[in-house]
Amino acid sequence: MARExxxxxxxxxxxxxxxxxxxxxxxRFPYQLAQNxxxxxxxxxxxxxxxxxxxxLALEIYLGIRFQKGPTEAFGKVRxxxxxxxxxxxxxxxAMITFYYTVLMGWSVNYMAKSVQGLFSGVLPWSENSRRxxxxxxLKFKETPFSFGTLNIGSVIGNLVVxxxxxLILLRGVKVVGKIVNWTVGIPWIIIIVLIIRxxxxxxxxxxLEYYLHFDYHQILEPRxxxxxxxxxxxxxxxxxxxxxxxxxxxxxxxxxxxxxWVISFANCATSFFAxxxxxxxxxxxxxVQGVSVADVAGDPGIGLAFVAYPSAIASLxxxxxxxxxxxxxxxxxxxxxxxxxxxxxxxxxxxxLKDTFGGKRVKITATVCVVxxxxxxxYCFQNGLIWxxxxxxxxxxxxxxxxxxxxxxxxxxxxxxxxIVDIDSTSGIKFGTFWIICIKYVTPIILILTFIVxxxxxxxxxxxxxxxxALLIGGWGLLITLFFIALLLQKRxxxxxxxxxxxxxxAIAGFVFSANYYYAHNNALGTVxxxxxxxxxxxxxxxxxxxxIEEVMS
Numbered sequence: 001m002a003r004e005x006x007x008x009x010x011x012x013x014x015x016x017x018x019x020x021x022x023x024x025x026x027x028r029f030p031y032q033l034a035q036n037x038x039x040x041x042x043x044x045x046x047x048x049x050x051x052x053x054x055x056x057l058a059l060e061i062y063l064g065i066r067f068q069k070g071p072t073e074a075f076g077k078v079r080x081x082x083x084x085x086x087x088x089x090x091x092x093x094x095a096m097i098t099f100y101y102t103v104l105m106g107w108s109v110n111y112m113a114k115s116v117q118g119l120f121s122g123v124l125p126w127s128e129n130s131r132r133x134x135x136x137x138x139l140k141f142k143e144t145p146f147s148f149g150t151l152n153i154g155s156v157i158g159n160l161v162v163x164x165x166x167x168l169i170l171l172r173g174v175k176v177v178g179k180i181v182n183w184t185v186g187i188p189w190i191i192i193i194v195l196i197i198r199x200x201x202x203x204x205x206x207x208x209l210e211y212y213l214h215f216d217y218h219q220i221l222e223p224r225x226x227x228x229x230x231x232x233x234x235x236x237x238x239x240x241x242x243x244x245x246x247x248x249x250x251x252x253x254x255x256x257x258x259x260x261x262w263v264i265s266f267a268n269c270a271t272s273f274f275a276x277x278x279x280x281x282x283x284x285x286x287x288x289v290q291g292v293s294v295a296d297v298a299g300d301p302g303i304g305l306a307f308v309a310y311p312s313a314i315a316s317l318x319x320x321x322x323x324x325x326x327x328x329x330x331x332x333x334x335x336x337x338x339x340x341x342x343x344x345x346x347x348x349x350x351x352x353x354l355k356d357t358f359g360g361k362r363v364k365i366t367a368t369v370c371v372v373x374x375x376x377x378x379x380y381c382f383q384n385g386l387i388w389x390x391x392x393x394x395x396x397x398x399x400x401x402x403x404x405x406x407x408x409x410x411x412x413x414x415x416x417x418x419x420x421i422v423d424i425d426s427t428s429g430i431k432f433g434t435f436w437i438i439c440i441k442y443v444t445p446i447i448l449i450l451t452f453i454v455x456x457x458x459x460x461x462x463x464x465x466x467x468x469x470x471a472l473l474i475g476g477w478g479l480l481i482t483l484f485f486i487a488l489l490l491q492k493r494x495x496x497x498x499x500x501x502x503x504x505x506x507x508a509i510a511g512f513v514f515s516a517n518y519y520y521a522h523n524n525a526l527g528t529v530x531x532x533x534x535x536x537x538x539x540x541x542x543x544x545x546x547x548x549x550i551e552e553v554m555s
Contacts, residue, residue: 003068004173004250011178012251013263018185019247019345020238020268022338023104027305030276031298032232034212037219042273044220044229049265052447053233055439056404057244058261058432059411062424064248065255070352071242072490074249075407078415085406086353087487089242092399092480094349097241099376100389101346102166105339106158107307110138111332119325127324130312131304138307142383145391145471149383159377162336166344167370170351173362174250177348184341189271191334192278198327199281202317208284211294212276227454230447236268240400240407243345246352258428279310286313306335347373357490387467391475394464398455399480405448412441460519469520477516481509507537 006012033041064070067077071086118124126133135141142149169180199205219225238244248255280294286309287294298309314328351365380389411420417437425431463472485505511534518526 004175005252006178006250007175008178009251009255009260011174011181012247012255013260013267014181014185015174015177015247015345016238016244016260016264017267017271018181018341019241019243020236020264020342021185021188021271022342023306023335024236025268025272026275026279026335026338027303029232029236029272030212030279031305032228033273033276034280034298036222036225036228037216038212038214040215040217040220041225041229044226045232045269048226048230048233048447049269051439052230052444053237053239054261054265055432055436056234056239056408056444057237057265058257058424058436059407059420059440060239060244061248061251061257061260062420063407064245065251065253065257066423068249068253070246070249070349070356072353073356074245075410076491078410081491082410084484084487084491085403085410086242086245087490088399088406088484089240089245089403090350090353091483091487092396093241093403094243094346094353095373096392096396096399096479096483098343098346098350099373100380100392101339102162102343102373103155103159103377103380103385103389104303105162105336105343106155106160107138108332108335108339109158109161110154111307111311112329112336115325115328115332118328119321122321124311124315124321124324124328126311127315130315131308134307134311139386140383141386143387145384145387145468145475147384151378152381152383152385155381155385156378159374159381162340162343163370163374163377165340166347167366169340169344170348170366171363174247174348177344181341184337188334188337191330191337192271192275195278195327195331195334196274196281199278199285202281202285204284204286204288205281206284207287208280208282208294209277211284211298212280224454227447227451231451234401234404234448235397236272237265238342238345240403241346242349242353242403246349247345249352249356254427256428257424258430258432262430279305282313282317283309286316289316387471388475390465391467391471392479395476395480398452399483401448401451402484405445405452408440408444408448412437412445417441460523463520469517472520473513473517478509478513481512485509504537508534510534511537 006015033039033045063074063078067074069077071089072083073086075085076083114125118127125137138154140149140152169177200209234240280298283297284294287297290297297313298305310331311328314324314331317324317327347366347369350369351362354360354365354369355362379385411417417440421432421434421436424436425433463469464476485508489505514534
């Protein structure tokens with residue numbers, strides 16, 4: 001059966017841009033820029049984009065186009081027994097992130113409904129205290145990881161709406177997706193322009209933009225700022241998710257790789273940059289109204305900016321309830337559109353991976369993935385769901401960096417990079433040449449390894465957000481390592497029938513979790529010894545313990 005194809009190159013570019021441009025572009029990048037030197041942050045950011053972002057993006061486009069397979073099969077074409085990298089990308093990147101991302105998008109549906117309600121009642125329901133409204137009314141938040149409380153029906157309904165939209169978009173394949181993305185990418189751009197125009201006309205907007213764009217050249221000398229820039233580039237381009245490989249696999253083999261990589265990258269980055277004007281001009285107005293600094297109203301990076309700080313600013317806009325409600329509906333519709341773009345790209349990655357490996361009809365696979373994803377999302381719809389969402393999100397970012405590192409090392413050190421760059425450059429008038437080889441072989445691995453080391457040290461010096469250690473071990477380290485070993489099993493599916501192998505995997509996973517627990521409790525190198533011993537026992541068990549011996553012990 002012939003592989004599906006995009007109708008035209010523009011459809012692929014818009015779909016890839018839509019995947020990359022998500023909630024992080026609207027709230028994470030502007031906050032990163034403001035907190036890391038303002039306009040000076042653009043210097044390390046552009047360097048990171050050119051030395052890691054674009055080369056790695058070009059590599060993922062190349063893998064999809066060259067082998068005409070999604071991530072679960074493309075890596076195995078490069079070198080035998082490496083498909084686990086693609087499976088890990090699908091599990092830790094596409095699947096786990098989609099399962100909570102749709103719930104988060106569902107909150108924007110709840111806010112749109114509340115905005116319409118406010119239009120008729122005469123006041124936005126969060127106008128008195130946006131933080132209390134978000135945590136008490138939208139989330140019904142309970143700050144205990146192991147006390148789930150009641151199921152939040154509003155979150156369930158919002159999640160269902162998002163999954164329904166994703167299913168309908170993906171039902172007929174990439175040709176329909178190619179048409180949909182013109183709207184799901186184009187409309188948010190229009191809304192951002194509208195919000196910018198309105199924002200810069202408000203009193204105090206200048207102070208907000210000054211806070212956003214101030215130039216602090218001292219920050220350029222800080223290593224953490226450079227690591228933040230590389231991290232922002234990596235995550236904002238959807239690298240490591242397997243999305244770009246899946247999308248590119250539906251392109252003809254003679255497609256231009258380099259030009260696509262540059263267009264996607266700069267469209268994504270420009271959106272991130274200009275979204276900051278819409279956010280901080282309005283926050284500047286809010287600060288002026290309250291008589292405080294912009295930093296006081298900006299709140300925390302992440303969901304606090306989107307669901308607390310900015311809604312609070314909207315509620316204080318001049319023009320009365322009609323203006324406020326319309327701007328609230330517009331803003332949260334933009335959030336919804338940005339999120340749906342990213343969500344259906346992640347689900348398409350899962351569907352492509354399953355189709356390429358196991359075969360089957362698109363409709364059945366898509367329906368199954370959507371139902372499973374909706375059900376998995378229930379854990380984030382309980383009163384303590386935000387805690388688990390935060391923990392899983394934090395650790396899956398480790399997984400994405402791991403995928404990026406593995407694919408860079410695989411191509412840079414175990415494949416013919418000269419052949420790859422000849423293939424890549426042959427399709428485009430824009431040439432990377434030796435520069436691409438240096439970036440893939442040296443720059444990207446070094447940066448990612450340094451990031452791993454810094455994050456690892458910080459993690460055990462100060463457990464993430466001060467959460468309960470058991471919660472971090474279950475939803476963080478335990479989940480991440482389990483997904484990695486599941487990826488290995490999906491590559492070697494024969495091991496699923498071998499109890500010795502399964503026992504070996506279980507011992508290794510337990511060793512990882514025990515070692516992490518030891519690090520949290522004692523913060524010394526003995527945890528590494530425990531880890532090495534556990535892996536060694538797991539390998540020996542998997543290799544030498546036979547199924548019959550296990551059956552005899554069990555009996």
